[in-house]
Amino acid sequence: MSKIIPIGPYHPLQEEPELFKLYCEGEIVKDVKWETGYNHRGIEKLSESKTFDQVFFLVERVCGICSTSHPFAFANCIEEIGEIEVPNRAKYIRTIIAELERIHSHLLWVGLAGHFLGYNTVFMWAWKYREPVLDLFEKISGNRNSYAMFKIGGVRRDIENDKIPEIKKILDLVKKKTDLLTGAVMDDPVIHARTKGVGILTKEDIIDFAAVGPTARASGIAIDVRKDDPYAAYPLINWKVITAEEGDVFAKAKVRLLEMYESVSIIEQCLDGLKKEPEGQTEIVVKNIPEGIGTGHAEAPRGEVFHFAKTNGSNYPVRHKIRAPSYVNIATFKKSCIGQTISDATISLAAVDPCYCCTERLASVYDFGSGHKILGGEELIRISQKQTDKLLKL
């Protein structure tokens, strides 16, 4: 008989509320079930009542850590509908912000992974080395988090050319600290023992679950929106997609650590590119958005963020759909956790860098008091289809 080991709703392993039920026999995990619904905020619905300028601030708050990738994807989406060409300077600044975000998110994950393994020194060191990146954000955007840099047709703030040497100096510091951290993590024999061969996802598993981002790249699939469907300044500069073949937790850590160097190199090239563009050309004025359907995606630190919007010529979206990378990545626990021990299952769960507030979906509705089901999945899909039909007639 298997007993249930709960991970959640409030558990030191995950910072957000969610519930994994590990069905264990002894230490071996036989089955995993996942329950969410603690965090649903109805952002898509909320977005339909906001103007395009306001939606940027709203989607920035979908996720606190990848708070640039959502506005980025939404900007790509609306600019596709309006056929807007953004000035080069704005493209560079957008890329700089997105790559800085990748560095800080990956440093955050490395720290957390250390904490999950009981290695609190790595946790504290990684988060300390993340501080200069946040300071850099404050210098560029005025905020340490939720940068509010994006708008349709450009960015809200310029990076003045005389700030560039200072930014490069901080980047050098970050690179040096990353070297130290990479050395500490990649050469530790005990970390090898704990993470190599643990939570392996094969290429087939990745394709089956449609996983994206570092999770897929660690299994040898070079999927990256920045290369596959280039946007912003990515086609203008030289960089490569980092992959690893093993597909275990260590490979995921390796991919993330090496991606940070790639990001530093991208930012440096972008800063060089900025010098060639005239100062102040950070946006073009957009009068109105025509009627249409658009999709936009961006490579968040965790993988592809996908936004869909339908407009009707007014100043707000009539339908806005978001798919965050964790939505597909988390499901891989069905392959990576079953058959492992509890110790390995927890680090495998954390290895995809899950983000639950991105992922929450309404699946069924229960009455809070009595616990009766009010609306099931099929009924919700029917209501949704009815709504879509109504929208298409608008």
Add this chain to the structure above:
Amino acid sequence: MLKDLFYYIIYPGFLFVAVSGGILAWFDRKITAWLQFRKGPPFLQPFYDFFKLLLVKETILPAKGSKITFLLAPVFSLTGALLAGLLILLPVLNIKSGFSGDIIVIFYLLTIPSLTYIIGALASGNPLAAVGASREMKLIVSYELTFLLIIAAIILKANMSIKLNEILLVQEDSPFIGSISGVLLFIVAVFTVQAKLGLVPFDMAEAETEITHGFFIEYSGTPYAFIKLAKYSMLFILPVFLCSLFLGGLQFNGLNILWSVLKLLGIVLLLTLIRNTNPRVRIDQAMRFFFVWMNLLVIIAIVLILFGL
């Protein structure tokens, strides 16, 4: 009679062990904080923690499970730790000479805290505590054999004497750490103590991020204060035991006080450094580590002792 009572309750018994353990716990946390770019707790923090749990915090009992066993387990763990401390400290501090075979009694008493944690965890009826208890059982099985072999090697080194006092007398001029076999045994003993204290490479029975403090998950208030005190005491007693087995014991007179304190702090520093530079290992890895590698080292050391090295 009154003098005995003073020995048992104040010095070197209960109060001395508890206060020294609290100070060492502060030392451990402060060093950890420095290694992690933090400021660390104030000097009295371990005592604040203890008295807060003892006097202020509410005690919540698990609805299912055996309440009496659950509540008695921390008391027994503290008793075991303090008794072991008394048996170690009386000969080490030259107050009483102890009795023949006391090192074997000490070995048994040092196992009691871990055993009572297991009993208390299983009495709580929590599945996470049960996982923690089963991990601790496997861990005990693996490190106790090594610990026993170390003590056997020490007895061999001390001309077959099974009295702590005589082991200390043998070391009077040249501590055991001065020989090759002594160094080997000391390395193994440090890892064993690490596992006995449940510090990081071997803290899988608590494993905060896996099973949320495992066997202590249901404890709160006064019973948890007892567990904290038992842990503080073990943090003092086991380094003292290591000192007396390898470094020639402690002397609390004149300048020797400084030297003794340095020895103790050195061992605790070693334990703290190990716990801050390693991730937690899996239970099967820990078992292999002790069964194969540590036992092998001890056996090599025993062979070296037989050759007089």
